Amino acid sequence: MVKQHRLFIATRGRGAIDITAEIAAVLPTVAVDAGIAHIFIRHTSCGLGITENADPAVLRDLETLMKRWAPDGDPAYRHDQEGDDDMAAHARALLTGTSVSVPFAQGRLLLGTWQGIYLFEHRTSAHRREIVVTFLG
Amino acid sequence: MVKQHRLFIATRGRGAIDITAEIAAVLPTVAVDAGIAHIFIRHTSCGLGITENADPAVLRDLETLMKRWAPDGDPAYRHDQEGDDDMAAHARALLTGTSVSVPFAQGRLLLGTWQGIYLFEHRTSAHRREIVVTFLG
Amino acid sequence: MVKQHRLFIATRGRGAIDITAEIAAVLPTVAVDAGIAHIFIRHTSCGLGITENADPAVLRDLETLMKRWAPDGDPAYRHDQEGDDDMAAHARALLTGTSVSVPFAQGRLLLGTWQGIYLFEHRTSAHRREIVVTFLG
Numbered sequence: 007m008v009k010q011h012r013l014f015i016a017t018r019g020r021g022a023i024d025i026t027a028e029i030a031a032v033l034p035t036v037a038v039d040a041g042i043a044h045i046f047i048r049h050t051s052c053g054l055g056i057t058e059n060a061d062p063a064v065l066r067d068l069e070t071l072m073k074r075w076a077p078d079g080d081p082a083y084r085h086d087q088e089g090d091d092d093m094a095a096h097a098r099a100l101l102t103g104t105s106v107s108v109p110f111a112q113g114r115l116l117l118g119t120w121q122g123i124y125l126f127e128h129r130t131s132a133h134r135r136e137i138v139v140t141f142l143g
Numbered sequence: 144m145v146k147q148h149r150l151f152i153a154t155r156g157r158g159a160i161d162i163t164a165e166i167a168a169v170l171p172t173v174a175v176d177a178g179i180a181h182i183f184i185r186h187t188s189c190g191l192g193i194t195e196n197a198d199p200a201v202l203r204d205l206e207t208l209m210k211r212w213a214p215d216g217d218p219a220y221r222h223d224q225e226g227d228d229d230m231a232a233h234a235r236a237l238l239t240g241t242s243v244s245v246p247f248a249q250g251r252l253l254l255g256t257w258q259g260i261y262l263f264e265h266r267t268s269a270h271r272r273e274i275v276v277t278f279l280g
Numbered sequence: 281m282v283k284q285h286r287l288f289i290a291t292r293g294r295g296a297i298d299i300t301a302e303i304a305a306v307l308p309t310v311a312v313d314a315g316i317a318h319i320f321i322r323h324t325s326c327g328l329g330i331t332e333n334a335d336p337a338v339l340r341d342l343e344t345l346m347k348r349w350a351p352d353g354d355p356a357y358r359h360d361q362e363g364d365d366d367m368a369a370h371a372r373a374l375l376t377g378t379s380v381s382v383p384f385a386q387g388r389l390l391l392g393t394w395q396g397i398y399l400f401e402h403r404t405s406a407h408r409r410e411i412v413v414t415f416l417g
Binding site for chain 1: 316337
């Protein structure tokens with residue numbers, strides 16, 4: 007069984023958006039017991055990751071750390087045509103990754119209690135982001 | 144072919160545990176030639192990764208670097224209810240990731256000679272960690 | 281449907297090599313509509329990642345940042361038998377990861393316009409690197 011969906015997520019500039027419900031909404035419920043949900047983002051200046059979904063301070067603290075890992079407007083950057091956040095966004099995207107994958111069974115994602123699937127927008131301006139979700143079972 | 148298993152690993156606080164043998168032990172050996180082993184951890188303060196399995200100094204040096212990437216008890220953190228290692232653990236988990244996947248064929252994981260699959264416990268105290276292994280072939 | 285291929289890539293020391301065409305060349309075109317291409321590298325001192333394929337300055341800037349994330353010859357390292365780049369290479373590999381996976385459909389990888397699949401050689405000397413590509417559909 008393979009099912010593939012396209013999702014479009016509107017971001018409002020830098021920050022993390024919980025997309026767990028959007029993924030769960032397209033999860034196949036018929037004729038398959040178990041498998042993997044593969045979520046892929048078709049961009050190089052935003053990313054996907056799984057992190058804590060209970061305390062919003064976690065997302066703020068991750069932002070604090072990402073700013074250290076890949077500072078905006080670092081004088082060493084040569085790729086800066088689109089602004090101070092341009093190269094930083096590519097570096098953050100490499101660190102957190104372009105895809106996540108989550109097992110499912112009996113119509114439910116097998117996430118842990120405190121796990122959420124997040125789209126990390128790394129650009130400071132709003133974007134429309136395209137995601138391909140592939141279910142293999 | 145889809146096979147799914149739950150594994151429980153007892154950690155003894157911060158450190159890396161080689162779980163390659165546990166994954167290999169549940170690898171399907173009948174009626175499938177090739178596929179992917181997907182290993183997913185259902186927590187946000189520990190992670191999975193693949194690294195060198197020969198010299199234990201590699202794991203010590205990775206710990207040294209992870210302490211720099213996400214310092215314990217950083218004064219900038221707002222999420223610190225569970226102690227100095229709380230937010231650091233979430234940040235390390237985002238960096239190293241929640242899942243790894245490894246190809247297999249003819250009943251063997253196709254890891255390189257020096258590759259091991261590791262559970263990285265990022266909390267300083269011992270935990271019981273749950274892993275979902277899904278074989279797709 | 282499962283198809284598995286071995287690819288060998290010759291690197292010329294530290295740097296990123298675009299392997300998108302090599303992956304696309306072995307993509308199955310018959311009897312499968314959609315699925316996932318899983319790309320795995322069988323080494324612990326190089327890695328795989330997806331990043332911007334248009335401006336070579338992005339790759340140079342990523343190298344600048346990786347040098348900060350995992351400095352060569354750091355005095356804290358204990359694993360240094362093979363030189364100053366030895367431990368740094370393992371750390372970079374853990375950060376960027378050992379595999380990437382990309383959805384495909386109707387004979388084409390569903391990469392975004394600006395996405396390329398890269399092998400990151402983290403050692404300073406040339407190596408022959410082995411990749412296992414598994415298509416699940």
